[in-house]
Amino acid sequence: MTEKNNTKSLIKTVSLTPPSLQDNTADAERLIMAMKSHLKTNAVDIDLYLLRELPVLLRKWNYNVRCIFLKDRSRWILTGITNSTDTTPIAGMAVDLGTTKVVLRIIDLSTDQILAEATFDNPQIALGPDILTRIHYSDQDEGLKKINRLIIDGLNQMIEKLCGSCNIKPDNIYAVSVAGNTAMTHFFMGLNPHWIIREPYIPVVNKPGLIKAKELGININPLARVIIFPNVGSYFGGDLIAGILFSGIYKKEDISILVDIGTNAEVLLGNKHWLVACAGAAGPALEGGVTKMGMLAGPGVIDRITIDPATFNIKAHTIDDEPPKGICGSGLIDLAACLFLYGIIDIRGKFVPSMCGNRLKKDKDDMKYYVVVPANESGTGSDLTISQADLDSLIRSKAAMYTILETITSSVGMSLKDLSTFYVAGTFGSYINPKSAISIGMLPDLPIDSYKSLGNSSLGGATMAITSDCLNEINNIRDRITYLELNVNQEFMNRFSAAKFLPHTDISLFPSVQPQRHQGTRIII
């Protein structure tokens, strides 16, 4: 087994000089001294629980031990000790604590290899699908306790299962990192989230730091510590800090932007010299949440739509290639882009009946809708459709998104075209086709290769937090961020109105889009 023996080591095998009459240093300090050259300090904390076992263990193992350390600011914490010949993996766990989905990843800390990974639905959904409902629930008697218990129990069950799948014991997990939004982090720690959603929107804590897993009720090694990602405020949480860490924006010379696209759009702009962040409501439309055919990604869900340039047919790609039964956010953005580029909808996003053929219908309320997948091809036995209201809602959301991006860049005297890299964070964002997003004017018209999808950047950052010594870096990132409160003032509204067209009222901002628009009259079937 290769061990990381550089300065950011968490694991180290050492042979202590056995005690003698000439050297009567105590067991604990003997171990600390032996580690001093590696840790560069003797500020090492050893829990009482471990002190009680230490003398027997050291002698049983002939003073040859493998130690696991975790760094907390200027001191190290001894979180585990085994016989030096023990080859049981020393594992860490990264957690992406999402409102809807929770992702666990177990990592061998000696090799940084991923041992197992699993996603499960956040059990708190039972009490409320969204954060707001859950915060109101937590105001009830014992509500917070229940909501905390749900996530802790859910994690414990999944840890048990996941450990089984990779043949380790929960006891072999010595370090955990948790990245979640501010509310989820509060639920996880059992902190009162009441004031997060009430003006002036105050979290209980910005930098929770390291907490004993045992205190949090997480059933892993009793000495393990949990690194909880800090937040900048109620609307810019630890999941985003994890994303920034993962992206590396904060140490680059060039100016980049990182966007987590969802109901809330969270944005970070900056480089190694400065970081500015903001967050704003973009609406659930971007995630496909409000459309009739919208659903979360899963088998049979349309995630990509293209037009066959030969036949002009809509080609809907579904996850696992099952018959289509709905559409997710990335599919919806593709769909809107296709409808626009092929003239089915106009620059206001309104259906152009002459281009729709018999696919355009009306419901009993006289609402126009368009059949994307006819009943005979769908997995549900019914037409999969998109209505004018769905499109209107999507356009409001994309306009909000673009306005937020414009506002933050102009706040630092820049323009969107000055960005060198555009990072798209989050599981949802990573499926978006930037070309489609540009076509509808949701994202700026940058060269396609400047768009970088980070995948689950929250999980990625959480993984870094336990595989490298970056706790100080994490806190530094957090401290460096200037949070920009988005004021919905006249200027914002003007920008928003201009962005409510496809791609924009100022088409000079989207030079790549116009040439793609199909000028013909052939109806897409």
Place this chain on the structure above:
Amino acid sequence: MTEKNNTKSLIKTVSLTPPSLQDNTADAERLIMAMKSHLKTNAVDIDLYLLRELPVLLRKWNYNVRCIFLKDRSRWILTGITNSTDTTPIAGMAVDLGTTKVVLRIIDLSTDQILAEATFDNPQIALGPDILTRIHYSDQDEGLKKINRLIIDGLNQMIEKLCGSCNIKPDNIYAVSVAGNTAMTHFFMGLNPHWIIREPYIPVVNKPGLIKAKELGININPLARVIIFPNVGSYFGGDLIAGILFSGIYKKEDISILVDIGTNAEVLLGNKHWLVACAGAAGPALEGGVTKMGMLAGPGVIDRITIDPATFNIKAHTIDDEPPKGICGSGLIDLAACLFLYGIIDIRGKFVPSMCGNRLKKDKDDMKYYVVVPANESGTGSDLTISQADLDSLIRSKAAMYTILETITSSVGMSLKDLSTFYVAGTFGSYINPKSAISIGMLPDLPIDSYKSLGNSSLGGATMAITSDCLNEINNIRDRITYLELNVNQEFMNRFSAAKFLPHTDISLFPSVQPQRHQGTRIII
């Protein structure tokens, strides 16, 4: 109520700026920022337990709070928070954790005033009067747990009682300091003491630092921390480090010595530049432990003996002036000095029959003994006596004591007469009359005013640990000490043999003693 608002403050009343849209700092960091100018750092730890209460408390108290902090190396720990208008004392507790007696002192940390103090017998005596027996007991199954439980339960009972006596609640205690010998400290923490008494005599830990009271099972404020004094090794414990702190030796220019006189003699020599320590067995005789009439100090126990120069009568002073029923260590040293100065015993410590009159008797084993208090004057109805064997034992002990003092001073190339101050530590030591101890050659012949009794220096040091910011100082003292292993070699034995006379074979070392010796023949009655 006066509060200590200087840099070593533990208690501080602050008004936080209430949160606003312009300043959305979280509750915890808001508090830390408000304290930053006082603590000179923002490295402040707040327990999860407190974080869970913090938002409600801050708002209930309108952001005006009284905080209690304890410093742990470079960071501060928030150990309590109250409404700023709350006048309940913020208390600390100092503990002298003796093998025989445990002393608790409750202190108002705002004023450093002592609120209550009590002494109780160490409940572990039930399992063994001495450390050795207890360590053997702890090797049994569940033995350590039982022995730990006894002291923790004993402390908890006494805390409850003591708090009642000064009208506070155990919950009002936010800081505790514990000074005890290495074995007692191990019992207290539930650490395995097995290797303390086995070559090469290794403690589990030298510097335990700060531990949560809750983890130790101490029923006080759940956020309270316990400062446990460090040890230099198995035979130089935290009680002595506390004594050194209390004496101030470690910061003086002049060279002083500090001696804790007892069955074990623990000695520290040095000044602000260097510190040397050693410990050696002096034997229980010095504490009156082995003599037939010897007992621990208490009502009716002889603690001082003088000779009336007019009548030549022995005048025995007893504690509480009750009829004498025994003698404690300080009384015994006085007695030996009187017997020697008045010629009842010779320079070898042997009875001089011609000087004893009818007070000298023999028991059935032909052992000579001397009646100190005749039956008709004693509180027991029997003679209080001292035998030749008692005296022999006392002389061996005093010789060991003197030899240890000579050895440590000569180890640094000094002589005992170079010492500027001679501190006598410990409750027992503080009752010794230095003049008597010099007369029998137990302590060096220094000017009487260079002897300073520190009283319960362990309790004194423990008090300092919670009333001032001296945790780093305590660890520094510990780290600066060079421990000298006393080798019982030929040189040591030569010194010991020379010291086995009264006061010494080399009477030039004790110039003040010879002139005091009574040259007449009058028999003391």
